[in-house]
Amino acid sequence: MSDNATYRDEELSSSYLEIGQSMRSAAILVLLAPVVSALLWYGVQYSSSPLKRYPGPFLGAWTNFYRMYYAYTGKMHLVSKKLHEQYGPVVRMGPNYLDVDYSSLIKTCFDVQGVWQKTEWHAVSGAMVDGKLFFNIFSEVRAAEHARIKKPIAKYFSAAGVAQFEPHVDAVLASLVRVFDERFAAEDGYGEAFDFSSWMNYYAWDAVAKTTWSQRVGYLEKGHDFDGSLRTSEKAMDYLVTVGMNPKLDKLFDKNPVYRIGPPTFGAITNLGLGHLMGRMKGEDKHDPAKPDFLDCYLEAQQKHPEIVDVYRILSYMLVNIAAGADTTACSLRSVFYLMLKHPQVYKRLEKEILNASFSTLPTPYAEARQLPYLEAVSRECFRCLPGNCMPQERYVPEGGLTLPDGSFVPRGTAVGFNAYVLHRNKEVWGPDAEEFRPERWLQGDAESDDAFAQRMQRLNNADLSFGAGSRKCMGMNLGRLEVCKTVATMIRIFEFELADADKEWSIHNSIFPRQSGVELRLKRRDDMRRVIADLDATY
Numbered sequence: 385m386s387d388n389a390t391y392r393d394e395e396l397s398s399s400y401l402e403i404g405q406s407m408r409s410a411a412i413l414v415l416l417a418p419v420v421s422a423l424l425w426y427g428v429q430y431s432s433s434p435l436k437r438y439p440g441p442f443l444g445a446w447t448n449f450y451r452m453y454y455a456y457t458g459k460m461h462l463v464s465k466k467l468h469e470q471y472g473p474v475v476r477m478g479p480n481y482l483d484v485d486y487s488s489l490i491k492t493c494f495d496v497q498g499v500w501q502k503t504e505w506h507a508v509s510g511a512m513v514d515g516k517l518f519f520n521i522f523s524e525v526r527a528a529e530h531a532r533i534k535k536p537i538a539k540y541f542s543a544a545g546v547a548q549f550e551p552h553v554d555a556v557l558a559s560l561v562r563v564f565d566e567r568f569a570a571e572d573g574y575g576e577a578f579d580f581s582s583w584m585n586y587y588a589w590d591a592v593a594k595t596t597w598s599q600r601v602g603y604l605e606k607g608h609d610f611d612g613s614l615r616t617s618e619k620a621m622d623y624l625v626t627v628g629m630n631p632k633l634d635k636l637f638d639k640n641p642v643y644r645i646g647p648p649t650f651g652a653i654t655n656l657g658l659g660h661l662m663g664r665m666k667g668e669d670k671h672d673p674a675k676p677d678f679l680d681c682y683l684e685a686q687q688k689h690p691e692i693v694d695v696y697r698i699l700s701y702m703l704v705n706i707a708a709g710a711d712t713t714a715c716s717l718r719s720v721f722y723l724m725l726k727h728p729q730v731y732k733r734l735e736k737e738i739l740n741a742s743f744s745t746l747p748t749p750y751a752e753a754r755q756l757p758y759l760e761a762v763s764r765e766c767f768r769c770l771p772g773n774c775m776p777q778e779r780y781v782p783e784g785g786l787t788l789p790d791g792s793f794v795p796r797g798t799a800v801g802f803n804a805y806v807l808h809r810n811k812e813v814w815g816p817d818a819e820e821f822r823p824e825r826w827l828q829g830d831a832e833s834d835d836a837f838a839q840r841m842q843r844l845n846n847a848d849l850s851f852g853a854g855s856r857k858c859m860g861m862n863l864g865r866l867e868v869c870k871t872v873a874t875m876i877r878i879f880e881f882e883l884a885d886a887d888k889e890w891s892i893h894n895s896i897f898p899r900q901s902g903v904e905l906r907l908k909r910r911d912d913m914r915r916v917i918a919d920l921d922a923t924y
């Protein structure tokens with residue numbers, strides 16, 4: 385080969401090399417461009433954010449994936465608490481989100497007019513109906529629309545309104561007593577250990593279904609999640625808390641118009657509700673007219689407000705009862721039994737109060753159970769220690785902004801969140817024993833004057849977020865309290881309880897509702913109760 389030829393070959397291969405290199409560089413540039421742009425975008429957002437002054441975890445200030453991860457783990461309440469211990473009352477946990485531990489702001493941020501709107505976190509639980517987004521009373525974030533759909537049914541949730549549903553709760557409670565007696569009481573002494581956590585779910589779901597359309601779902605009788613709805617509900621809540629931290633992702637997963645990826649839908653319960661609604665409208669859904677249910681009330685609301693209440697709306701009212709009223713009540717009942725039995729002196733005192741009361745009948749009428757001050761104190765302490773909603777209750781700062789107690793100014797459009805689990809442990813509000821389970825804090829002290837007690841209660845009530853506050857306060861609070869109070873009074877009157885393993889701790893997965901598992905109990909029928917249980921069985 386000549387020198388010339390060699391030279392040309394080298395020249396050729398070097399120009400190929402150059403072309404190859406520049407193509408590689410171009411490819412790297414193409415690949416890097418989005419990353420660099422994203423970093424630039426994040427950088428500009430970060431450095432220009434008015435929330436930059438607030439402390440918090442580094443990643444939280446950059447991306448919502450930080451909160452999303454902890455929501456997914458079910459430990460958000462513990463993470464928030466730890467961050468507040470580290471950083472103080474205001475923690476920036478998201479690019480546009482401040483988690484605050486100031487109960488003095490509850491009145492402002494949870495206003496009764498609804499100026500402080502819920503964030504899109506809640507809207508993730510909206511559903512697609514005929515290609516349109518449909519929001520229920522919980523998920524509707526627009527204040528005016530929320531007020532419009534709430535108005536026709538609000539009165540049925542008042543204390544007097546829910547009193548008419550008590551016979552339904554009695555019927556399901558009587559079944560709970562019978563099922564517990566048959567399955568878990570021994571002839572003499574305590575029976576086998578059982579999973580109280582699951583049974584409270586069965587009970588609460590059956591009870592809220594019964595108050596809503598006069599029929600249980602059937603979990604108590606069957607003794608398991610026979611139609612899969614309880615598992616579906618857990619998955620739907622897991623989805624809501626996780627994707628709710630990054631609501632744009634909801635358009636990809638749930639509201640995707642091309643292909644819906646998830647979460648699972650409440651098919652079985654929706655069909656059950658729809659069946660009752662259609663049946664009732666045709667006069668085929670038999671129920672005792674002397675025992676009205678929510679569905680009767682919603683149909684009455686339709687008569688009075690036909691422009692607001694159509695068939696879809698009635699179904700939505702019914703389903704929100706189940707979604708918002710079942711797990712919350714189950715969680716509250718688990719808390720009462722677990723925390724009370726973990727503190728034997730509390731159990732002894734409550735047992736004494738209940739056994740000394742002479743109830744006119746069993747199940748204990750709510751009007752009688754609510755007269756027991758220690759029972760009320762124990763329930764409130766349980767709501768405080770493990771609130772039924774352990775995720776932050778979020779609102780957008782409206783026009784005019786918000787001045788925090790430290791004097792700093794938070795601009796309009798910022799999301800602020802109040803986690804009841806954190807606020808209920810604030811030592812400045814609840815005292816140095818805020819971390820302790822101490823029902824006595826809800827009672828008048830021996831040396832405390834009436835005035836001082838009233839003032840202290842006022843302070844505690846103002847700081848209590850167990851049922852939310854303002855225009856979006858829990859609509860079912862009166863029913864939830866009725867169920868918890870009479871269930872505890874009835875069960876303790878009829879049975880003695882103990883923890884299967886006094887040293888074992890429960891586990892909690894926070895998915896809005898703090899789902900407790902591992903609450904294993906044993907029970908024993910009280911000596912004088914055999915006859916009463918037989919009578920209950922015959923009556924209900």
Ligand code: HEM
Binds near residue numbers: 704771772
């Ligand atoms: C002890 C049991 C209960 C607890 C601890 C509880 C707790 C709560 C909390 C904290 C909220 C506010 C959530 C937020 O703002 O993000 C709420 C809202 C709500 N709850 Fe309950 N709840 C209970 C029982 C019930 C029951 C039995 C029903 C219905 C039958 C119900 C229906 C609702 C509804 C409809 C809302 C939305 C209210 C609105 O946005 O206007 N709850 N609940």
